[in-house]
Amino acid sequence: MKITHTIEELRQTLKPYRQQTVGLVPTMGYLHEGHLSLVKRARQECDIVVMSIFVNPLQFGPQEDLDRYPRDLPRDAALAEKAGVDFLFHPTVEEMYPTPTHTQIIVSEVTEVLCGASRPGHFAGVTTVVGKLFHIVMPDRAYFGLKDAQQVAVIEQMVQDLNFPITVVACDIVRESDGLALSSRNVYLSPEERKQALILSQALFAAKEGLGQGRWKTAQEVNHFVRKTIETQPLAVIDYVETLTYPTLQPIDQLTDQPMIVAVAVYFGRTRLIDNILFVGRE
Amino acid sequence: MKITHTIEELRQTLKPYRQQTVGLVPTMGYLHEGHLSLVKRARQECDIVVMSIFVNPLQFGPQEDLDRYPRDLPRDAALAEKAGVDFLFHPTVEEMYPTPTHTQIIVSEVTEVLCGASRPGHFAGVTTVVGKLFHIVMPDRAYFGLKDAQQVAVIEQMVQDLNFPITVVACDIVRESDGLALSSRNVYLSPEERKQALILSQALFAAKEGLGQGRWKTAQEVNHFVRKTIETQPLAVIDYVETLTYPTLQPIDQLTDQPMIVAVAVYFGRTRLIDNILFVGRE
The missing domain is CATH 3.30.1300.10 (Pantoate-beta-alanine ligase, C-terminal domain)
Structure with a gap:
């Protein structure tokens, strides 16, 4: 598994594989079995599996847990490699947002209930970074977990409305044996x-x-x-x-x-x- | 020159050329020498030249000239073919917006002056449709005229912020011999x-x-x-x-x-x- 930290390096790395089916598993890291089930599914359906790990500041509100959000790249890299990830993309905030972004992808209606109502701006942060990742990786298929079912609905709406040439694959929630959803x-x-x-x-x-x-x-x-x-x-x-x-x-x-x-x-x-x-x- | 009316047909048509350099000239049709200068530049720099002709309702305000905007596909097709366009994409409004779009690409600041101040919502309509066209055509290079200099600035901002893998090429204004900018x-x-x-x-x-x-x-x-x-x-x-x-x-x-x-x-x-x-x- 190759780890890349810059957009340019990732693009160069993926260039030889453009004729093959590329799957993307976008994550914020601190991987658990839920993430790994996405990799497993991508591994079954794609020639190349790319995982991104990026704790996206844009989707956290000012009072939320951006700073304390758990991070452990060495552990994540070992888990990702074992699960079958080919390329791990782990950019810095500066790499993803070299200047303050003036552009947002905004989805209406489906974002205005549930977590969208509780966390203003959250889904605009999600759709904007997912749009960026889609343009950087240019996957054929992208994998998301249904624990964030609204996120799946929002991204499907975005992909449909903006004609992204990408199939969104929604994967079932993975739970602990006692029922707690992994997070x-x-x-x-x-x-x-x-x-x-x-x-x-x-x-x-x-x-x-x-x-x-x-x-x-x-x-x-x-x-x-x-x-x-x-x-x-x-x-x-x-x-x-x-x-x-x-x-x-x-x-x-x-x-x-x-x-x-x-x-x-x-x-x-x-x-x-x-x-x-x-x-x-x-x- | 091949004319396509659906997204699916255009994607299938372009598939064999994915390894080549694709140039896109997005237009609203009723072509003049300004548009044709973009084709000429694209013809010099790309293997394949795609032109889109789509009068995009999203970028017109309620009091504006959407209904009377001039249209003449037979004339446009003849001019485009003569100028060297390989593929002309001419979708209907229903093809581009089969359901009311819930997703918009919004660029701030650079959209808030000049035409953005006079025409509220105009640039959100432009960036949204251009984002869609970029996803449909997946060009390497996209050509825009500097008569709409703010539009060029807005699209460059969008491409940079969202990491579209596309080079925006800005082309000089073409004028009548007496100086009037072509429009x-x-x-x-x-x-x-x-x-x-x-x-x-x-x-x-x-x-x-x-x-x-x-x-x-x-x-x-x-x-x-x-x-x-x-x-x-x-x-x-x-x-x-x-x-x-x-x-x-x-x-x-x-x-x-x-x-x-x-x-x-x-x-x-x-x-x-x-x-x-x-x-x-x-x-």
Whole structure:
């Protein structure tokens, strides 16, 4: 596996492979099995697998965890190589933003709910850096995890609207054996917070079961159930609990057969965790 | 020359040429010698020359001339073929925007003066469609005329900020023998308007001469001179007269040696004409 730090070097490195299928796995590093499942999928579908590791300042708000976001390049490089990454792109902030960017890629509507409502500017930062990475790597396929289901929806909207010649591949959430969705931010959790955070997946799985059984008539009832379940844990401070159409992320009143997402964001101490389930109809 | 109307067909058509140098000349059609000079330059520098003709609704304001913008595909196709275009891309509005776009590419600062101030949303429409065309055609080089000097500056900013793997080539203004800058909108002018519109190039050439002679100390004096000159024509209604740095388009107080643009937008009846001169220092 070759590690490159500059855009120019990466472009030169990739030049001989332009006739082959290139897969990109964009990450912020501090890799876990969720990231590695993306690499595994890319490895199956592409000739060349590129992973980027870049903690993108543009997608963090002023009060957020940019500075303390966990970083460990040697560990990440070893994991990436073992998983089958061919080229690891690890630019500095100065390399990605040599001057303050005057250009943003802005997606509307699908960005205005859930994390987009809680984190103003977050998705503009995501779409702008992903657009940059797409232009730098020029992949045929790009891999994203469904833990950030809204991010997947936003990037699919961007790719469609701007005609990027790229297939977005959405990969299932990877969870710990006890159900906690993998996240680089899980390292922030104290043992007690880690224990109580299990309520997220428990509440969502129970909601999925209830939806499958036709237990509720409206999205509001689903949200109420999930909210009440999460609130049984004293350390949980809910940011949002929402049931929306997926991937269009429109509000739902009466439940119908259309695909839905139940999505939550919950603070445990200073740590904000997100999780979701997709419900595509009764099984 | 092959004419294609769909994105998919154009992509398939261009596939065999991906190893060669592809040049793109994006236009709104109703071609004149200005457009053809871009083709000529592209023909010299590229293996394959693609021209797009698309009157982009996104860059027209609600009160602007979208509906009456002149169109003549048979004439354009003949001119394009004669000038050496290999592939002409002429999509419908539905092909480019099958659903209302939720995604925009927004450039700040450099878009907020001159035509950006007079035409809110105009440059977001331009950058969004140019980004789409770049993703559809994937050119190595893209050719733009300096009559729309601000557009060139905006697109260069976008290409730099978003790392498009594309070289922007800015080409000189082409003028009628009497000095009028070529524009598809010149067909709107009555004979009397056409005659009075000559004052634009006359005022700008005189300003360039005065700058070369060091006649003025401040940008305001230059603007005042150009404005007074244009106002000698009774049909001329000035939208703006500005002297700014180029390509950064920052305001100037005292004149210095840095490259400048003197840019004007002037109405003759319902027709809005723009013109400019670049001044890169005393000759």
